[in-house]
Amino acid sequence: MKDILYLAYFLWPSKYLSKFKYYLNQIAFFLLGCWLLGCSDFVEVDSPKNILISETVFNDPATVESALANIYYKLRDQGMVSGNFGLTTLMGIYADELDYYGTNHSYHEFYNHTVANENSILLSWWNHAYHLIYASNDILKGLEASHNIPFEKRESLTGQTLFIRAYIHSHLVSLFGEIPYITSTDYLKNQEISRTAESEVYEHIIADLRNAIDFLKNTENKVGERVIPDQNTAKALLARIYLYTEKWDLASSLATEVIEAYAIEPNLDDVFLKTSQETIWQLKPGVNPKNTQEANQLIIQGIPGQNYALSESLLSNFENGDLRYINWIGTKSNTDNDVTLKYAHKYKLLFHEMESLEYSILFRLAEQYLIRAETMAKLGNFARAQQDLNVIRNRAGLSNTTANSLNEILDAILQERQVELFSEHGHRWFDLKRTGKAPEVLSVLKSNWEHYNLLFPIPEKELSINPNLLPQNNGY
Template sequence: MKNIVLIFFFIACLSCKKYLEVEQPRSRLSRTTIFTSDATATAAQLAIYSQMESQGLFFHLPAYTGLAGDEFRNHSTFSDNVDLATNNLTASNQLVNVVWTNLYRYIYQCNSMLEGLAMSSSVTPAVKEQLEGEARFIRAFCYYYLTNLYGPVPLVTSTDYTVNSILARNAISEIYTFVTNDLLLAKGLLSTGYKSGTNTSTTERVRPNKWTAAALLARVYLHLERWSEAEAESENIISSQVYSLSTDLNNSFLKSNPEAIFQLMAVVPRFNSFPGANFILSGAPSIISIAPSFLSSFRTADKRQLAWTKSINTSLGIFYYPYKYKVGQNASSITEFTVVFRLAEQFLIRAEARAMQNKLIEGIADLNTIRQRAGLSPVNGLSQASLLDSIHIERKFELMFETGDRWINLNRIRKINEVLGPLKGSNWNETDRLFPIPQTELLRNPNMSQNPGY
């Protein structure tokens, strides 16, 4: 336990500066100390997951993209929230800046892990492979979100701050090539089963395994329009028999539920999950609620509206909030973990990949798997165009309020202007599809450039 506390102190030191100017910290626990045993090296990697949960990444991603998009309505008078909701962002907006900073912080820590593991002769080979796979997966995960939110970004692969502080932005194609390579390597390194903090088998799905890397890889292949490869990755996950869809929608976000591919363990006192603690309302909303226009787009028979949204009647009116997570703040027991990847998405990926290859019967079958769980009637005989439209509609409701998927998917299928233009009116410009590069990065790095429109 002492080692884990010291390592968390070390990781915290890495987080004290903005990522691109981070130097090797002079903490009392050096890199050479971390990589002297399996236990200390593993604890360093687990500390990254603790930060991702405790720093609220999986609330920030859906909340901020949902405000900028069509999922949420703003109730805050804080100027940064107002600017986000009205698509009037500036480079000094702290909400979008914190996402940039945190994602690069985790990348730095993964780079440090990879460098330390490469130099270590004390960490056993099996643990070294697992930790390298986890670090590569998390690094790829962070770059996936950076490039989808900010466009071209600096590709940082080391902890050398003298190099990192002057890096220019890499093309999106270069980022995706790097992400794909990291995920392919991670797949080959990670265990098929789940590992505990002591590297023994466990039923908790809170460390990435082979299928976690495959889940992100399937999504990446969808972005790259590599349809057969997207289908193959999702097919392997679905047919692995490790996962199954929860028959009850209310159980899809329980800890270690059979649908979960990767979750983050609860680490904040009296919180089950950061999204649950922040989305669930106990009174009139002070920050966000579900947008009325989003609510009105539900179909009458869709069980997800009842299971995954909830209303509260206040003196100011009735407001709706996300209810995928059922436990808010001051939890007395831990029943839920934050879900990062789950099986339902893989059916939607496989459906779309099959549709794009004109495998319409198979694609419709995957679509109906998701529709029927939601209480919707099966569809048949769809054309390719109709099938794709139906898949995108199901993705909207199945993955709503999760990890910014709605915003990212609208960008991916090139419908963000079509959807948000009429909704946002004169506030919407085509350049709003990307967030601004933080002003602090522009001032610090002479080779950094800003996105168009900012």
């Protein structure tokens, strides 16, 4: 390893141990392949060298930026975050947002709540997530040993990478419960690692995000892009994590800091444009096609042929006069006009001839208002909770909330989150789960609902590779 090193994070540390030498030979083509696949779309850096001497790999900021660009590319096009198997669609059909009309067996397991531990999507989520976590750890290890990258640049790169590691783990723990929190690049150690209690996983996530906030203090996102996670991105995720772990004061404080740094986009039609002033972090589409994953997946172009449509359960929860129903929901009928379906139309452009006007938004300001509203209600400040809730309602053309007790306000916030954040990265499912509403809501809609459906099973192949991941989650 002292002679020639290619960015080691491309290696998967546990599953492919027998192919280790093969990957060392193949990895030389990784950086060139990354460029060809459009990784550099995320950041404007020079094309990386193909062969890197170990002593200089992490002494060149452009090389590390290219490594991070590859992670952003994989977040965008693969795995659970924004790809074809992303949380938006899969958790939309698992919860009560989307109906599924396709023929994929693994998707039907999600829609019908019959997910088995051999489900191919779960395996792809698990493998892809830990692949990127390993990549992040390799970057962090290299940055720590680097002495030639300017201090502020090294801090920014370190902060971005810590954020990514925390972000991916936050999805894993929400989906699977107890999981390994990986911070090492020792593949021998990683292949035998055990699962960590959920509370400890969240402690690790919080620690990574707090460090990321400190490292990112001098990182500024370009207006109109916001494709690089900065300090406010880390704060936004940490506010969400504090909400999930019921640390109301801390969640409220951080949400306030983010709210003060941005402004709500007044026009609903502009919220999902790449230039939206309320966007905190987004992923830039690839060169071809010049559109977003969300537009590709959710806009119905013809009936039959559609995969998803908005559920009646969601549509019935919009109030009369809600402008989001008009601006963010599209309608499509078949040629005989005897079948009409509605679809999420937040992202409107299936194709743009020059450059996409819409990026895949992962964090936006409206969520922070709803986080603060919920935490204020929990802390007994009903007036402030109503005020934050009304910011979102008024933007949608609705009058101020009439909720004035704790339970009424919490119910109003949950409904507002449903109609504001629908078809966005599984928010609805995570809300139903964390508030304890999933059994009440989904048992009526899903005939196969079982309480153990709150967690997914650990993929069976991973259990066979590493028995230390046992026991399997209850019910599977």
